[in-house]
Each structure stands twice: as C-alpha cells, then as structure tokens.
Amino acid sequence: MRYLADILTLSRLILATVLFILALAGGSPEAAFIIFLVAELTDTFDGTCARKWPFPKNNTPKYRKYAAKYDMFSDVLLTAAQVLFLTVRVNWIAGLVFIIYYLVSSAGGDLLVYGKILGHPDDCTETSLTKRNFPLAKRIVLTRRYIFAICLGLINAFILFATSWPIWVKWALFAFGCLIFVFVWFFLRQRRHNISRDAVDIEKKLAKSAKAQRK
Numbered sequence: 001m002r003y004l005a006d007i008l009t010l011s012r013l014i015l016a017t018v019l020f021i022l023a024l025a026g027g028s029p030e031a032a033f034i035i036f037l038v039a040e041l042t043d044t045f046d047g048t049c050a051r052k053w054p055f056p057k058n059n060t061p062k063y064r065k066y067a068a069k070y071d072m073f074s075d076v077l078l079t080a081a082q083v084l085f086l087t088v089r090v091n092w093i094a095g096l097v098f099i100i101y102y103l104v105s106s107a108g109g110d111l112l113v114y115g116k117i118l119g120h121p122d123d124c125t126e127t128s129l130t131k132r133n134f135p136l137a138k139r140i141v142l143t144r145r146y147i148f149a150i151c152l153g154l155i156n157a158f159i160l161f162a163t164s165w166p167i168w169v170k171w172a173l174f175a176f177g178c179l180i181f182v183f184v185w186f187f188l189r190q191r192r193h194n195i196s197r198d199a200v201d202i203e204k205k206l207a208k209s210a211k212a213q214r215k
Contacts, residue, residue: 005050006067008042012074015039019081023088029162032085033173036156039078040180046071072118076106079152086155090162098151109144113137153181 019035021027055061083102087095110117115125124130129137156177161170 004053005046008046008049009067009071009074012039012042012046012078013070015042016074016078016081019078019085023081023085027085027089029085029090029159030165032082032089033156033159033163036078036082036159040152043075043078068120069118072120076118082152082155082159086158090158094155094158098155101151105144105147109140113140149181153177 015035015038019032019039022032022035050067079102083095083098087099107117110119113129114120114123115128115130116123119125119128119130121130129140157174160173160177163170165173
C-alpha cells in the first residue's frame with residue numbers, strides 16, 4: 001500500500017499523455033472528459049494515500065525525495081493537456097483565454113510567492129514573498145488555488161457540453177461536477193493547514209537565523 005500514492009501519480013502522468021495524444025489526433029470530447037475525470041480522482045487521493053501509508057524514515061526510496069515535484073509536474077501536465085484539447089477540439093477562444101490566465105497566474109504567481117517557477121513553501125528563494133511576508137504569500141496561494149479549481153470546472157463544462165450525450169446526461173454530470181467542486185473546496189481548506197505547517201517550519205528557520213545573526 002505504500003506504493004499506492006506513487007502509482008496514482010504515475011497514472012495521472014500517463015492519462016495526461018493520453019489526453020495530449022487525443023487533442024492532437026482528433027479524439028472525442030467524451031473520451032477527454034472521462035480521462036480527465038479519472039485523472040482528477042487520482043490527484044484527489046494520492047496525497048491522502050501518501051499520508052496514510054508513509055514509508056519508514058530509514059527505508060524511504062530515493063525518488064520519494066522529489067515526490068512533491070513529481071506530483072506538481074503531473075498536475076501541470078494534466079491541466080495543459082486539457083486546455084490544449086479545449087483549444088484544438090472544442091472552443092479556441094475559450095482555450096486561448098485559459099492559456100493566457102494560466103501562464104500569467106502560474107509563472108507570475110510562483111515568481112512572486114516563491115521567487116522561482118514551480119516553487120514550494122519549503123523550496124523558495126531568500127528574497128521571495130514567502131520568506132518576507134508569509135501570511136500574505138499564503139493568502140495569494142489559496143486564492144490562486146480557488147480560482148484554479150473554478151477554471152478546471154469551466155474547462156470541463158465546455159468539454160462536457162460539446163459531447164454527443166443526451167442533454168439530461170450532460171446536466172446530471174454537470175450537477176455531479178458541482179458537488180465535486182464543493183468537495184474540492186473543503187479539500188483546499190484542509191490544504192491550508194498543510195501550508196500553515198510549512199509556515200511554522202519556515203518561521204522557525206527565520207527565527208533561528210535571526211538569533212544566530214544577533215549573536
């Protein structure tokens with residue numbers, strides 16, 4: 001069971017790759033919607049599995065040191081594949097809007113908060129907002145996550161209503177997606193505590209560094 005989180009993350013990478021192929025090869029909106037839904041389920045549960053069945057500290061595989069980066073890369077790849085499918089196969093105007101938003105939000109937000117692209121609370125530069133004003137950095141990260149979740153829902157809504165399924169099926173799935181969004185909303189609130197724990201670690205390091213400088 002300790003490898004389940006890694007298997008889920010790897011599955012998301014594979015599904016994202018398949019979605020890229022569908023976008024370029026002319027896949028159907030039905031297939032894209034189902035693949036993205038399954039991939040999002042892996043994203044929902046891989047972190048939970050990693051916390052529930054952790055590796056012993058003295059027996060952790062070396063690749064697990066970069067587990068957070070693997071997970072982040074798989075999320076970015078999956079989102080990029082879905083936006084590409086929307087742009088190429090469904091609605092290029094909506095796709096272009098989402099592309100611009102993600103580029104500005106992801107690159108600009110990471111540079112502002114962490115001082116680097118694809119940063120993290122425990123992997124940021126000394127001049128980053130995380131180091132200088134962590135409460136403000138945390139609010140920016142949380143706001144971006146909420147908007148990110150809304151954008152994912154909108155992208156899937158575009159693709160869902162482009163399918164050939166009966167209209168009642170589309171609306172039923174849309175309603176189910178709204179329920180999932182509510183779940184994700186509370187899941188993101190749980191992530192707030194994870195960020196707070198990172199903040200505690202960072203604040204301890206800053207306090208220790210300041211104390212050493214005073215001496």
